[in-house]
Amino acid sequence: MFILISCLTIFLLYLITERILLNRSLSRIPLRIVVTGTRGKSSVTRMLASVLTEAGEKVLAKTTGSEAVLLRPDGSQRELKRRGIPSIREQIGLVFKASRLGADCLVSEIMSIQPENHLFESQRILQPDVVVVTNIRLDHTEIMGDTEDEVASVLSLDIPPGATVFVPAQYNGAPFAEAVRLRGTLVQVPKGASAAIAEMDSHLVRTEFAENLDLVCEVARHLNISDKVILSGLLKTQYDVGRLRIWRACQDKTRSYYLVNSFAANDPESTFQVLERVLARLPAASDKVVGLLNLRADRGARTIQWIAALKQRGSRRFSKLFVTGSHSAVVRRHLPDAIVLKSGSAEAMTATVSSGLPEGSVIFGFGNVKGAGLDFVNYWSKVGEDYGI
Numbered sequence: 001m002f003i004l005i006s007c008l009t010i011f012l013l014y015l016i017t018e019r020i021l022l023n024r025s026l027s028r029i030p031l032r033i034v035v036t037g038t039r040g041k042s043s044v045t046r047m048l049a050s051v052l053t054e055a056g057e058k059v060l061a062k063t064t065g066s067e068a069v070l071l072r073p074d075g076s077q078r079e080l081k082r083r084g085i086p087s088i089r090e091q092i093g094l095v096f097k098a099s100r101l102g103a104d105c106l107v108s109e110i111m112s113i114q115p116e117n118h119l120f121e122s123q124r125i126l127q128p129d130v131v132v133v134t135n136i137r138l139d140h141t142e143i144m145g146d147t148e149d150e151v152a153s154v155l156s157l158d159i160p161p162g163a164t165v166f167v168p169a170q171y172n173g174a175p176f177a178e179a180v181r182l183r184g185t186l187v188q189v190p191k192g193a194s195a196a197i198a199e200m201d202s203h204l205v206r207t208e209f210a211e212n213l214d215l216v217c218e219v220a221r222h223l224n225i226s227d228k229v230i231l232s233g234l235l236k237t238q239y240d241v242g243r244l245r246i247w248r249a250c251q252d253k254t255r256s257y258y259l260v261n262s263f264a265a266n267d268p269e270s271t272f273q274v275l276e277r278v279l280a281r282l283p284a285a286s287d288k289v290v291g292l293l294n295l296r297a298d299r300g301a302r303t304i305q306w307i308a309a310l311k312q313r314g315s316r317r318f319s320k321l322f323v324t325g326s327h328s329a330v331v332r333r334h335l336p337d338a339i340v341l342k343s344g345s346a347e348a349m350t351a352t353v354s355s356g357l358p359e360g361s362v363i364f365g366f367g368n369v370k371g372a373g374l375d376f377v378n379y380w381s382k383v384g385e386d387y388g389i
Contacts, residue, residue: 004352024129025099029106034126035110035221036110036158037134038151039270040212042240044134045109046071046218047208049195052105053232060098062091067241069093073101077238088112090120095125096233113156122158131184133167133176134214137269144276152176166219168211170370182327189218197231201329205235208234209277240264240315241369243375244274246281247384251354256283257361258387259380263294263373267300268309271366275317278362280386288361291318292341294355295325296371306367307334322353324372346372346379 012015025033035045039339042063042260049061049071061071068080078374080090080210088111098106108126124129152171156179159165163184167176169191180186194213203228220230258277265271279286295303311334321329324341327342332338341349349372354362 003349018092021236022125025095028099029095029103031105031130031223032126032128033105033130033132034106034110034122034128034158035132035134036122036155037132038137038267039265040209041109042135042264043208043243044132044212044215045107046239047212047234047237048219049107050237051216051220051230052107052223053226054236055220055229055235057103057104057221059105059107060094060101060103062094063109063240064111069240070097071105071238084268086111088117088125091121091125100369105294110125110158115157118154118157123160127160128158130219131163131165131167132170132219133158133272134212134215135168136171137267151312156180164222166215166222168215187218187222189214193218197227197234200227200231201235218321241374245381246278246387247380248387249354249380249384251357255357255359255360257354257357257363258285259376259384260362260364261380262364262366262375263369265366266368268305272309272317274366275364280366282360282362285317285360285362287360289318290353290357290361290363291321292326292363292365293321293323293331293338294365294369294371294374294376295323295327295331296368296370297326299368300327302368303330307331319361324349325368343372346375348382350376350379350383380382 022148033048035041035048045061045063046238049059052059053075058073060073063069063071064086068082068086070078070080075324091108094108095106110118110121114122122131131156136148136155156176158356159179161183164187165176165180165184165191169188177186191214194210194217197217198210198213216234217230243264245261248256249259250256262271262274265274275289279289293306321335321338322341324343328340332340341352351365365373367373369377
């Protein structure tokens, strides 16, 4: 009993000490921003970090999208090496690091899925001054709920007292409005908020989603950053490996086709939006799109979501649908026309999918970026010519 009491006392003292040190470190970071939402968190985090750096701030940022990466104040990137399962406690170390580096600003992507973790990660650890909500779409439905309102209720747990919350104008429903009314200030970001900056450089329109640009521009303006500096920062952004990209590749030196990385979009709504954007760029390929769905063993609910979406409307968008990953046989049972792709190297699987494709076809990779998705991206970036977006 004495040993147990001693251990509990030591543990309690550890938690109290950690809390004191965390509060002290937080007080040394003038501006703290968290980015939450269903999709686009990594891109928005990276763009904000770049814009703030361009504005002269000393910024430490962290993304946990396709890769967990630290964006350091000197502009360098460092991949986070984790031991075991990712834990939100790594955000405590992030705060300590930002304090040690003398950062003016800390920008972090929210990594939580479980509702109670959202609350603890944002309100107890990071305690942001600014919360940026990218969008509210169905994903992780087994945890976050089956409706947008349920997902919004979970994401609203990221709002601490006194925070300024930036939300796209179309997501102004009750869960956010009520949470912000009780705790902070709501800024509804109108569609087209970035139009003036996008007009300065057409490259931005091709390379980034307008809603992400709108959010970044509105936050930066709120922080009194000029449009000229915002544009310069956006153009210097270092993007995540899972970012939407198109490559042009050749087959047998006679036919060309396109490879599209949409693996990181994950949910059907985001993915179909990406597909429409790709076809706007490649209109001649509208009837020559081959789908390549990559599935994850630990994302069973997402597989079910994909089956439902493809049965309802999605499979008609593809001339062929290839499936790879641990749930491939399940998809094949529900979608008889789906072709199960034998596991192998990204080179071998790409050769199978591209065999016999007509000129100007599109291989559209989607579903999940982890596992085979990342292998495809790395291989396609080597064999393909960047075609932009």
